[in-house]
């Protein structure tokens with residue numbers, strides 16, 4: 001829980017001191033219900049350190065805003081009056097958009113971090129920002145159609161495979177997409193009238209992993225995620241997401257892994273993402289880009305010596321980047337997401353070699369874990385981007 005707190009937005013809260021305190025308490029209670037799932041009033045009282053009547057008032061205000069509801073527990077034989085359970089309102093949703101070189105993923109994510117619905121829009125070539133706005137707007141209309149009465153959209157979160165200036169959602173550079181200096185959040189907001197935020201895709205997947213996945217409660221971990229548009233990543237150290245000066249830190253995809261290697265989209269050669277690719281693995285097992293969901297099972301079951309050799313070679317290259325990350329950040333956990341998880345699983349015992357060249361003291365007690373599907377993780381991360389704004393100041397965001 002300690003690590004996820006660091007991801008809460010720093011949107012300034014305005015108003016007098018009493019009002020500020022109330023808003024901060026509302027934020028705290030909503031954040032707990034969001035991250036931890038349904039909690040009793042008694043648990044909220046304990047976790048916030050506030051008194052019972054204050055928690056009761058805060059829950060009532062959040063319920064009035066339509067963000068939570070209370071229900072009596074259905075099971076258990078605890079003597080005395082049962083404490084009502086506070087749940088996040090399931091109809092409060094974020095729209096998630098993840099453009100990739102071969103498709104645009106659009107989804108609806110609930111406040112509990114569940115993907116409620118999603119579509120994959122095929123793209124023959126990398127979509128332009130204008131394509132993303134046009135196609136995603138139509139997909140959003142389709143996803144919301146017939147559900148307007150039961151859903152309340154907080155805003156749009158966009159996961160971009162590239163560098164994004166988080167302060168205004170401008171895509172500085174997304175080399176695989178061929179984008180530079182694109183005001184994507186503003187374009188989406190103007191087209192849909194929903195507020196929109198954008199951030200680096202790998203960082204958002206990592207946030208999802210940190211709040212709901214393998215990284216929950218882990219203060220030091222590194223994350224690698226591989227998809228159609230390359231490899232990204234990030235590091236949480238001492239419970240804080242390493243962002244760098246402007247939010248561009250954690251580009252493990254551009255770790256140098258091979259001398260005289262392939263030219264990378266960044267202009268350098270021998271980068272991890274130029275050497276270890278989803279497209280290469282899909283081709284080796286005869287799958288189309290849209291069938292990436294089948295990659296794990298195909299790789300694991302393949303007895304083709306060519307495929308086995310490719311798995312081995314790709315794991316060796318990945319091991320160089322993992323070794324560097326472990327030596328630099330001394331994590332307790334390495335999370336592999338997307339096709340890297342498929343690759344790791346397919347390698348079987350060879351996967352253990354990912355750590356074997358790290359310095360002994362740094363590799364002690366390091367676990368490697370595969371993350372959930374890359375596409376869901378990215379959509380949940382988009383939801384986190386939106387819900388962190390809502391949680392930072394629940395009352396004011398809903399007034400817009």
Ligand SMILES: [Zn+2]
Pocket residue numbers: 253254264265266267268271
């Ligand atoms: Zn590169």
